[in-house]
Amino acid sequence: MSDKQKIFFFRLLCGDVEGKFDTLFKRVESINKKSGPFDILLCVGNFFGVNNKEFTPYKIGDKKVPVPTYILGPNKEDHVPFYPSDDSEFELCDNVYYLGKRGVYTDSKGVKIAYLSGIFETNIETPWTYNAKDVSGLCDACVRGNPSFRGVDILLTSQWPAGIISGNSNVSLSTNAVSDLPSYLCMKLKPRYLVSGLEGIYYERPPFRCPNLGDHDTTLESVTRFIGLARVGNPNKDKWIYALSITPLDKMKMSDLFQKTTDETPCPFNFNELESKIFKIKRKISGVNQYFYDMNATDEGEEKNKKRNKKPRIEMDQSKCWFCLASPSVEKHLIIAVGNAAYLALAKGGIVEEHLLICPIEHYQSSLGQPPDVLEEINQFKEALKKFYLRNNRIPVFFERNYKTSHMQLQAIPIPKNADRELKDIFVDESEAQGFKLDVLESHGRLDQVIPLKVPYFTVELPDGTVLYTKIQGSVHFPLNFPREVLSSGPVLDMPNRVEWKDCILPKEEEEELVQRLRTDFEPFDFTM
Incomplete structure (x- = not known):
């Protein structure tokens, strides 16, 4: 791949902040102005410290975080109160987000980031520790449903992988801050960059390649580079911030991934020994x-x-999900059409008879972070519904609420053509009356560019293509019936008795009859047949 063909996305990496937020964000702002713009800042190690008073101005909005910042979870019990207690909340303040205990985050540019928070403890489960079960779960999250898994771009761990300094007698580590489990993860996920903190020193190991593990392993033997970062503002002036330009793995040619580097070293880990020791x-x-x-x-x-x-x-126990198509809990009599990746169903307790849902077949919490084939089919259903509703001179309003939900549902409600007058103003005015603000998504923008993957949100797409959205902050009580209240109001549908869905539920026999009629009516527009 020539330099002109390469696609670089810029990231900043940071070691233990330990409460020195002003030092961190001033430095980030300076680097961003001089060498940026940088897309995100990824922090490992202890984000909070003994004294965290510098965080208050950022939390209340008096100071601004210059770059979207993603942090790992606590490494000690004392830091737990600084993190959200509710699993659905991930925003600590504007532009600072808690990734979670473990998982995989694919950002808007396609960079795949796996992460593991905490320190290792064998049998106990706490918010500040992890164990072998967490590591297995992370591997499953990467590989499950992805038969062509090739590896990850970045792996973040607070603890250093045991054995990473083998062959270097000039570096010494504290025994309680290293673990075999990050080493095992490195062998399984083959990250192109492995970044850790907690040791208080800067160390960058020469690159190495983790070998293929046999017939069950679909990963590529790409080069891994380990980076250990020091503490923010440390007196020794060891490197604590690292600028990284990276092309996403999925956008690289195989020849570039396999190209040898001049300073490669042998892999410092033995997979058989790690597997035997851990599992x-x-x-x-x-x-x-x-x-x-x-x-x-x-x-x-x-x-x-x-x-x-x-x-x-x-x-994920999909048997308990109402919307996973493979779940025994899903009400299959409501389904109208099924594609390869998504399906169309009658909304239970809909505002009108043709109030429908578009849902992914597999379990995805929101429309953000879904595979391209799922999003493509959801868009096909949207286009089909536009034609379907137009037969009765109606146009659709689509909305999604990623808040107090577990499975993505894109709701579609048809309204009369003349009811879309001032619809944008109605939504905006009503949102302000209820204590939050709807912003307009720029016509050339995407939702994943303004809302991080795990942040709760509400979004509505109006018939003229305008998209309004809001991030649901932890301190804001978002009214669950907000879109129904707007659409049921006098200026739109004038159906004030249809606000509460539970009041609109039909007996099962009537639902089955309605669905059968909708299947027949939708058939001329059904691309899945």
């Missing part, structure tokens, strides 16, 4: 890079075979 796995080796997996090995052959054939644990 007590016995592995038989047959030939080069050919492995037979047994995640629950015992001395009894029969028991071993039974456990080997067990299906891997699914982290």
